[in-house]
Amino acid sequence: MSETFEAAVYTISKHLEVFSKVPRFGQPTDFSILFNTTAEASKDQYAYANGTLFVGAFLMAIFFLWLFLLVIFMCCGPRRVGFLAGFKMKHPHDAEKFRTPIVVRSIMILSCLIVIAAAVTSTIFFGLKDMKDVANDGLQLVNEYMDLAQEGKERVVIMSDKIDSMQNLKEIVINELRPENFCVTTNPGEPVETIRNTLVQDLYALEDFDELQFRDLRVDVFGKMLSDGIRTENYFNYFGVKQWQVWSFLISFSVIAFFFLLGTMVASFGVTDHVISCFNTWIFLPIFLLMVTASWIIVSFYGVGAVMASDYCLTGGSPDATTKAIINQFNIDASQKELNEYWITCDGELPITFMPSLQDRLNTAISSITDLRVALVEYKDSLSANCGGKDFASLNSYLGTIADSYDKLDTNITNVENLIDCSNMRPKYEQFTYDIMCTDAPVASSWTFGLLLVIAFFGMLIITFRAAWLNTIPRDARPSSIRMSPSKSEFNDSPRNSPGTMSRKNINDEEYVQNEAEDRKLAAALDNVHIDDHGLDDEEPTKKKSLFARFRRNSSVEEEPNTEKKSLFSRFRKGEDDSPNEPQEIENNEKKSRWFGGRKNKNEGYQKHENEFEEEDEEEYSDDGDSYEDESTQNDKKKSWYDE
Numbered sequence: 218m219s220e221t222f223e224a225a226v227y228t229i230s231k232h233l234e235v236f237s238k239v240p241r242f243g244q245p246t247d248f249s250i251l252f253n254t255t256a257e258a259s260k261d262q263y264a265y266a267n268g269t270l271f272v273g274a275f276l277m278a279i280f281f282l283w284l285f286l287l288v289i290f291m292c293c294g295p296r297r298v299g300f301l302a303g304f305k306m307k308h309p310h311d312a313e314k315f316r317t318p319i320v321v322r323s324i325m326i327l328s329c330l331i332v333i334a335a336a337v338t339s340t341i342f343f344g345l346k347d348m349k350d351v352a353n354d355g356l357q358l359v360n361e362y363m364d365l366a367q368e369g370k371e372r373v374v375i376m377s378d379k380i381d382s383m384q385n386l387k388e389i390v391i392n393e394l395r396p397e398n399f400c401v402t403t404n405p406g407e408p409v410e411t412i413r414n415t416l417v418q419d420l421y422a423l424e425d426f427d428e429l430q431f432r433d434l435r436v437d438v439f440g441k442m443l444s445d446g447i448r449t450e451n452y453f454n455y456f457g458v459k460q461w462q463v464w465s466f467l468i469s470f471s472v473i474a475f476f477f478l479l480g481t482m483v484a485s486f487g488v489t490d491h492v493i494s495c496f497n498t499w500i501f502l503p504i505f506l507l508m509v510t511a512s513w514i515i516v517s518f519y520g521v522g523a524v525m526a527s528d529y530c531l532t533g534g535s536p537d538a539t540t541k542a543i544i545n546q547f548n549i550d551a552s553q554k555e556l557n558e559y560w561i562t563c564d565g566e567l568p569i570t571f572m573p574s575l576q577d578r579l580n581t582a583i584s585s586i587t588d589l590r591v592a593l594v595e596y597k598d599s600l601s602a603n604c605g606g607k608d609f610a611s612l613n614s615y616l617g618t619i620a621d622s623y624d625k626l627d628t629n630i631t632n633v634e635n636l637i638d639c640s641n642m643r644p645k646y647e648q649f650t651y652d653i654m655c656t657d658a659p660v661a662s663s664w665t666f667g668l669l670l671v672i673a674f675f676g677m678l679i680i681t682f683r684a685a686w687l688n689t690i691p692r693d694a695r696p697s698s699i700r701m702s703p704s705k706s707e708f709n710d711s712p713r714n715s716p717g718t719m720s721r722k723n724i725n726d727e728e729y730v731q732n733e734a735e736d737r738k739l740a741a742a743l744d745n746v747h748i749d750d751h752g753l754d755d756e757e758p759t760k761k762k763s764l765f766a767r768f769r770r771n772s773s774v775e776e777e778p779n780t781e782k783k784s785l786f787s788r789f790r791k792g793e794d795d796s797p798n799e800p801q802e803i804e805n806n807e808k809k810s811r812w813f814g815g816r817k818n819k820n821e822g823y824q825k826h827e828n829e830f831e832e833e834d835e836e837e838y839s840d841d842g843d844s845y846e847d848e849s850t851q852n853d854k855k856k857s858w859y860d861e
Contacts, residue, residue, distance in 0.1 A: 305690050329481070375629065390420065502680070
């Protein structure tokens with residue numbers, strides 16, 4: 218370990234403190250339990266999962282409950298829940314303080330704007346943008362880690378390839394230095410013989426230097442680092458947020474919310490635009506529902522991930538304790554565990570001890586080789602005279618070659634040690650755990666969690682108030698479905714399909730609504746009578762027109778031209794009988810009795826339809842708190858209208 222290196226101190230993130238306070242209901246918070254492979258740990262792992270998944274389960278429960286309510290509203294229909302069933306809204310009463318269409322469309326417009334703003338914020342400022350940056354920073358650091366492992370592996374491979382050649386060269390040098398091949402006769406005071414003996418001992422000291430040690434270093438250290446880096450890279454590639462995902466998120470939510478906003482504003486001004494309504498209902502709404510569902514799932518995922526990150530980073534006050542506990546759970550060699558703990562704590566020296574020992578022996582041998590080469594040059598003449606003119610040039614060349622090989626090997630070992638030294642590995646560990654995993658990722662996850670939760674919540678509001686982009690209909694009209702064109706068989710069994718009434722089989726909903734509105738205006742203009750939402754004016758009872766009468770007037774679109782056909786009311790007044798062969802010489806009392814009896818019988822059909830219409834009106838206005846007259850008063854008024 219470098220004497221000038223100082224390990225950083227972890228600072229706890231406030232975002233982690235927030236998620237660490239999530240209720241766990243007494244379940245364990247030790248993140249390292251998940252990496253325990255023993256059979257006894259399965260119970261603790263199950264308990265940890267139950268406590269951790271609470272956030273995600275709670276959010277998904279809210280979503281499914283909301284979705285279930287929407288399905289219930291659709292099944293109930295507009296008569297019970299009104300616009301919540303997805304049907305068109307009705308015009309409000311003039312006396313209503315808070316008008317339903319205005320409130321619903323205001324909520325829809327606000328929700329669309331919030332969804333667009335949250336999507337833009339998450340993409341451009343913080344949120345998903347930060348998650349993308351975290352993924353990019355993590356990938357960059359992992360690539361640096363893998364490059365380091367690859368460089369160390371290549372250096373070890375180079376050293377392993379030169380072992381055989383260095384071993385052969387060492388044998389040649391030792392053979393040249395044997396007494397029978399090296400002249401031992403020297404002048405008194407010359408250290409050649411001493412240097413030679415020392416060199417031979419130093420070369421023999423390198424006998425245990427072989428390829429196996431470097432193979433272990435290549436496989437167990439750098440090979441393991443490379444495989445861990447590849448797994449981490451795959452993790453970031455699989456779970457990390459990418460640029461195209463961020464922009465797809467922005468475009469999809471913003472565009473669909475914009476069309477919802479446009480359709481709502483168009484409907485607010487009373488403009489009929491079937492194109493926008495059709496697209497919003499049948500194309501954008503199903504896609505938006507899938508996107509909102511995905512948002513709830515992602516929010517739950519980020520919530521659980523943030524809780525697990527707080528467990529990893531805050532156990533023991535820093536992620537170091539959790540990391541060491543996780544390492545101890547792995548089934549790896551003791552030397553590898555020792556090396557990993559050295560990188561985390563930076564305590565002691567590099568646990569790969571054979572390299573420092575080998576370097577010491579290499580440096581000693583290189584020093585002895587240098588001394589002998591200097592002595593051979595310095596005492597060249599004396600050695601030549603005493604050894605019969607022997608030339609030591611070849612020996613000097615061998616010594617120079619092996620010295621260079623040992624020097625390169627020592628340099629490579631030094632480089633490898635620097636690669637895996639704590640001063641080089643600890644900063645990468647701190648950047649990955651302290652900065653990325655325990656600071657940047659929790660902050661980005663918090664923003665993403667919050668903004669996606671906003672989008673998911675207001676997205677469900679948009680789906681709930683989807684009737685906002687549909688046009689409103691009169692209060693006395695039966696609400697139509699969100700379908701753009703109702704089927705012909707939808708109202709076949711309705712009492713309104715009886716002769717003399719408006720039928721949806723012969724006139725569509727929009728024409729019906731338009732004709733109804735025009736008739737109301739015409740009646741008001743001709744009779745100078747104000748027609749309220751009930752179609753009646755309490756101040757001028759002599760000029761009131763019943764809903765029955767207006768339906769009879771509109772029934773001309775169905776009745777065939779017939780000059781002989783007379784209304785039932787005209788015949789009732791004149792006392793005509795249905796049978797043309799009835800004798801005219803009937804007493805007045807019998808004629809009167811038959812006239813009233815016929816009127817009573819013929820009015821049963823009208824009374825049946827009128828009662829049904831009154832029941833519908835009562836159901837439609839019951840939620841608005843309108844007051845109604847009692848049954849006797851209504852019957853008196855009806856009688857006066859019929860007599861008129």
